[in-house]
């Protein structure tokens with residue numbers, strides 16, 4: 001393949017690379033144009049395990065692209081996908097579509113190629129970006145979360161569209177910013193897609209979801225997450241004359257105790273009870289004879305569909321106001337919302353995934369809403385979304401790995417889901 005269409009122009013690829021657009025996308029650009037092969041030779045189908053190894057060898061610690069999206073762009077464009085880089089705010093993202101834009105039957109996949117930092121490399125049994133296979137596992141940062149999931153879907157999708165082209169379309173929205181702030185990752189892809197008239201009818205997120213064994217769990221929703229930064233301001237003074245000061249520390253302690261003691265709910269039909277954790281109380285005060293003027297606390301809440309960040313913010317404000325009235329300090333609060341809770345009620349999409357999992361593994365996955373947030377929180381505003389992927393036990397840990405057998409199993413499950421969707 002020597003020729004590509006780029007921004008509508010036919011371009012002769014430079015010698016040495018069959019892909020003219022490789023590396024041409026500067027970070028910060030919003031869209032680097034389509035990479036569409038117009039001459040196709042024999043296309044070796046990507047192998048999910050080998051592709052996982054190649055991706056793990058790309059040191060794509062957020063927000064570094066590390067070469068991972070370039071590998072995917074090459075494979076997908078060669079398989080006939082229209083590929084766009086959708087970079088924003090220093091983050092690289094990849095959009096790929098096979099089939100007609102706007103097709104009412106468009107299967108979407110969302111995943112990420114960025115990874116969390118490795119920590120000290122010396123703590124790893126193998127170099128953290130080795131991608132080595134040993135003991136039946138692929139080793140390295142991202143092997144589990146979630147380069148293997150991306151590789152499995154790419155292998156399944158390429159095999160499907162080349163062997164039995166479906167009546168419909170397949171979209172991949174792969175971000176380089178899931179493990180970071182996520183402001184310019186999947187959100188940027190969805191913004192771009194909306195502008196371009198690209199839409200997914202349903203979406204599968206390939207994050208690791210299985211706690212113990214491939215197929216034991218899938219996610220049909222996620223709890224919301226928010227953090228409140230509380231400040232109590234009193235009057236600084238000498239600790240020998242506390243009546244001349246107004247100590248904000250007992251006020252914050254009282255507030256933290258009351259918030260922690262509150263049962264937010266007892267769970268809902270598809271969700272576990274909401275939780276609240278006071279994660280820090282700080283004065284930054286090094287002196288033992290000074291009553292500080294200010295004390296701060298941070299509170300993180302994981303909440304189910306009985307609440308919203310707005311309703312919880314109102315409750316926090318009320319509690320802070322009560323403590324302020326009782327103690328005479330002033331209170332202030334800043335809230336950061338990572339995501340609202342959401343649920344894709346059990347239905348066609350969850351059944352499709354569950355049946356494919358059962359057919360391949362013999363296990364019926366539990367429908368869960370547990371765990372932290374994921375990029376499904378962005379996708380849920382666009383189409384029904386569920387999550388299914390590998391066993392997640394080693395994610396973010398030293399010696400992260402994925403079983404070769406599981407990567408092959410996941411690829412078969414993804415292929416079956418696609419066939420079921422288009423069948």
Ligand SMILES: [Zn+2]
Nearest residue numbers: 145146178207
């Ligand atoms: Zn992940």
